[in-house]
Amino acid sequence: MLIISNLKAAINEKNILKGVSLEVKAGEIHAIMGPNGSGKSTLAAVIAGRDLARITEGTVTFMGKNLLEMTPEERARQGLFLGFQYPIEIPGVSMMNFMKTAVNEQRKYKGLDPLSASDFLKIMREKKELVGIDSKLTNRSVNEGFSGGEKKKNEIFQMAMLEPKLAILDETDSGLDIDALRIVANGVNKLKTPDSSVIVITHYQRLLDFIIPDVVHVLYDGRIVRTAGKELALELEDKGYDWIRKEIETSGLS
């Protein structure tokens, strides 16, 4: 599904990603953890095609294609979805119109006709239920005046509408109350099919009780320094990142 090898990227001449390698197979759930500022969101942004970071080395392959050659919208239309850590407000643009445009762009790319208004509304309704989002929100402008948690829910709603092959969820759990966390996690699990994959970026083991990862990575200072099973998350919860830092320092990697 996704193969990243030796990816390096810089923002304003400062190296942020310092050689990331990662492979996500179809059907897998990966978690990426790591301290603040280690480059998790930057990695997600680079995969999604944001041109803020300059790629200096490495390759990214998505379903056999060179991802780095594609525009952000092409990546999206091929089934790549990014749940933003900080979702963006677009005043005056209704969620309905936004989603309809997005869904139909994707359909056009696949050679399908645009959805009729009634089909679209039907799908909206189904997905709203699936992720437990209130119509009060989907009737408003995109993220405008949404609370932190509402914005996160809205990301999952959009994911549900677009049915991505690979979803990268950047701290979708932060800001959610306990109930919302459960609903959102359930939504993600329900949306997952045997051949779609998810990367969750999170600081908390809590989320991983609901969305159970096959693999957990630790991103530290622009590098993946640990990769293991779901027990790694528990260990981090228990011990923090200090022990990792010490190990790296003694191995002289930094």
Added chain:
Amino acid sequence: MENDQDKIINNVTSGEYKYGFHSDIEIDSIPKGLNEDVIRNISLRKEEPEWLLEYRLEAFRHWQTMTIPQWANLKIPDIDFQDIIYYAAPKKKQGGSQHANSIDPELKKTFEKLGIPLEEQNHLAGVAVDAVMDSVSVKTTFKEILAEEGIIFSSFSDAVKEYPDLVRRYLGTVVPHTDNFFAALNSAVFSDGSFCYIPKGVRCPMELSTYFRINAANTGQFERTLLIADEESYVSYLEGCTAPMRDENQLHAAIVEIIVENNAEVKYSTVQNWYPGDKEGKGGIFNFVTKRGLCRGENSKISWTQVETGSSITWKYPSCILKGDNSTGEFYSVAVTNNYQQADTGTKMIHIGRNTKSTIVSKGISAGHAQNSYRGLVRVLKKASGSRNFSQCDSLLLGDKCGAHTFPYIEVDNQTSIVEHEATTSKIGEDQIFYCNQRGISTEDAIGLIVNGYAREILNKLPMEFAVEAQKLLQISLEGSVG
């Protein structure tokens, strides 16, 4: 609304000016140049009464003493007023009247291409049209149906012939010929336009509209609209305009006058889409327009809504004189400038009566190398106690080579009145565009969505048919503005 917006996104495929074609229509025109003989010639061709010729000549003499206003934030190239044709009309076929049932098929085709069918049965339900090509009105639809309600809706020329007293009573009472350089010029040479009178107590059953088309080369268009809403009446009026693509600039200098009596209301909407010039700023219409409404009666109301996307230069300040007590003036505007377009537009709200209210919402959008200025005056006179104004001026910038400017003038001579002004400037965020991209929406479409969202408050004020058109226009006007 939903569906329409979708259609718009799907329809828009190219950034070319869609209305830039020229129709091969034989025209009857007078030679270039401006002098008293030219004015007499225009008046003669239109078979006008003596008083109107005198009105024109007086305006012309006054105009000769004036110079082009320089106070606007515009770079106006020299205009050679002797190098313009002041009268051009599609040739009449076999001496028949323009308004006979047989319209020249070529004319009919032109307006059909513009989406303005002149056959009543084909027309958008509920919209009557006065179609003006160059210097004359070629057809006014639904005249008879409206007449049953006592509504007069006709070309200005016909009104002069059929209702000379009404025209004479109101012409120049809101915009006198001495008002400004372009108003004086228009008063001297105006050719056609629309006239509308809504009698007491009548709610006009359909939208009235005028569609202006410039077709002939080297010709200026100087139309005149006069709209009178008698007591307790209501009318919604629409105005649209387009012109062929040409390398030379063409001049358009119009006057709109509105008079509103007790408890009457006029809603005046414009979608201005004159040819804006090419990407390098070559060609395009110079649009110098004086629009003003007089709320003469108590509780009267005028609401201006404008979507300005065209013209290479726009100089335009639709205004309200709030004379009647409790009268209301509103100005809602979206002005888009791209490439090398320049716009200096806004409004004047003059509070004379007591408890008068005005609202100004202006949204400027600039891209490319364009300059976009809001210029507005709110004046509250001594006797206008308890009056209120609220102004909001927002500017949106696409790119860093364009400019947005705000020039609010506030003059308050009454202690009990409240005037509020808010202004914001924002840029379309890279992060907004990326957010859309990440959902599979291209950058062009993302800008369309964001800009339409930004202008939504204004677009919602337009009648439905126009709102759809206006949304399309906003998107088309801005195509190619972000690379």
